[in-house]
Amino acid sequence: MKRIRRVLAVTLAMMMAVAALTGCGSGKTDASKNGAASTGTKVFTFGDTTFNAENEEPTIDPHSAYCGWPCVRYGVGETLFKFNDSMELEPWIAESYENVDELTWKIVLKDGVKFSNGKACDAAAVKACIEDLVEVHERAAGDLDIASIEADGNTLTIKTNSSKPTLINYLCDPYGCIIDVEAGNENGIVVGTGPFVATELVTDDHINLVKNENYWNGEVKLDEVKVLTITDGDTLALALQNGDIDAAYGMAYASYPIFENDDYQFTSTATSRAFYCQMNYNSPVIKDDAVRKALAMGIDKESFVNTLLSGYGYVGQGAFPESFTFGGQNVKTESYDPEGAKKLLEEAGWVDSDGDGIREKDGKTLTIKWVSYPSRQELPLLAESAQATLKDIGFDVQLNVTADHGTIVAEKDGWDVYAAAFVTCGIGDPMYFFTTHCFDDSSKNRGGYHSDELQELADKMNATFDKDERSQIAIDMQQQILDDNAFIFCSFLKMSMISKSNVTGLKAWPSDYYELTADLDIE
């Protein structure tokens, strides 16, 4: 009995020690709840997986690396024009633009636009901002290729060194956020024209924002916003469940079902982030037209999206999603047809002579070295799906899904198919994908693809300023690479943000640029 009492005493002591650590637990939880708190201040807390130095977003200074993304996403900065739901340009800080000649653009700014410090955002301020941008930001300097800028009242005249049909699109890139360069960028915090003002920034941790009292474009509904960098997907899901955050960006698909109820809401859109396969023309097997075509016919995109991604994606046809005017609805591509693929391979001489299920030709087996990487949750699933469906056709698909994919793809004979993710139309202009992937000097033309027809179309595109004409050329260019089966576009990312049901005004945009706006509110 005495011993039992001692055991109980020790256990009790341990429990007290744990209690000491956990003491006053509930108090803080209540205090950390967000929304329209009892103080009357509307505070919105947003969890984001992407705001970190690893993504080249250590601050919100748009003139540094990719920091323009958090600047525009969190409503600190705004660009001259913005992309709408169809990825078409619409005015923002600017009212209109005119393409005076091939090298000259006249942009008229809206009246009454102010920076959050109260200073007028006129043409002189915009000129100073863009001049600073091209001086310090190598990528922007290359994209914009500006020769000179003139400011006169609210009119800005930009001259470029070369013909730049997409200049206005490039100015909508997050690096194009207009900031007051004279106000500086202490600790990476800049002064923009957006609905929120940054007050505190700790890289990889959080940014605190308050309402811009001088906002030029209507009343800002929230008083304060806290954006928390939450890298772990499970933590993000639990934080939203627990009410620590009001909305989340970057939630893992696996966590979606938890929030598919009346307490939460989704805002989703198709983005141009494509999950695609690129063929290696240096590989003898891939050089065979029938093999490439059979690969395109052997990937079951519908099942991949609807089953493996649980519908959180869009089936891909061309290089761009169907919401775009030059999207996949305008092109013809191979559909899933295993029987057709088998017949095609038979005709091309690929037969299973030894009965092991894998086809051979001239003593070579139909082996495909499939390289991909795991950091995008869709890619390993795509690899497994393709391996299974292609096996039925007679392919031996050897998967190598590794973080070190770059080293493997750099070797010409190290791979046959490379599956990757890429934002094909980030600035609303289709040429970007082709420039980066499809020409002899393209940095991502990993497989050495070449097409004279495509090059001709590209030359035509570079000399065309008319939007509709450019769209048609983009469709023709997509058709060319699809006819060659140089790329297989499997799916597009369905970007979603999840919020509590009392949140209003949170909307997902195809460009993925805009998140926190003046309309965002919490009831």
Next chain:
Amino acid sequence: MKYTIKRLLGLIPILLAITFLSFGMMRLAGSDVVEQKMFNTGQVVSEAQLQAAKAELGLDRPFIIQYGSWLNNLLHGDMGVSYVSGKNVFDSFVEKLPATLYLTVASIFLTVIISIPLGIISAVYKNKIWDYLIRFLSFIGNSLPNFFVSLVLMYILSIKLKLFPIISKEVSLQSVAMPAITLAIAMSAKYLRQVRATVLDELGKDYILGAKARGVKFSITLWKSVMRACLVTIITLLALSIGSLLGGTAIVEAIFMWDGVGKLAVDAINMRDYPIIQAYVMWMAIIYVTVNLVTDLSYRLLDPRIRLEDAAHE
């Protein structure tokens, strides 16, 4: 004192060797910070731009020159700046240390108060219900990975019982509780078995029987003799744990958003941020040498046999 100075001087070749090795191994891993950044952001740059970016960071120079340059700067008190954040490495590192120290102290405290009493109870009540129960719990604790324990704790203590917030907004007693409990569960499960084995070993010795024969109360024998004899083993185990905890616990830190050095190190490795990695490697070497030194010194204080043996040699 002489012994302490000798051990501290031994740190110099260790630091040189370990920093050289880590410098070499990171380069063997392939890729570098410029390529990693390009990949993470989907950035498209020409080969010339790529080489220019590498040259700017000095990554185009031969390995040995890069190491020599880093070492030279270090000897002048300059640990460099992070390739990723652009911040001073020493400042970035020091900024993360309080959180790591706090988590280490809290989890070691919890481990001690859980594992030692339970280990003793398990040994004293060998093959009784308490022993079976404790060993069963120890088995469960050993089997559960940290990330799973973290999520279970979050679900129970935050979502269901509303005791804690999921997101720690500051380094505080309350915010350290869940990560500390997570780490303590795994460590306690391991240590209580060690404590049990050590206590059982001591309880089987002749002097215990002698004490019992002389009528000494069991509790006195247990606390004054057995525990004292077991302390050396327990302290050795704890020293190893303190070393690894001070090196950070990347998974637990990432899940609980605990801003410590473990997460910093893993992020740096992923991004090939060499200056941060080198700082981390040095930190780890210093920790282990220091903790081992303190442990060795504590043996002399705790165990008179070691003290007397050393004195005889001198």
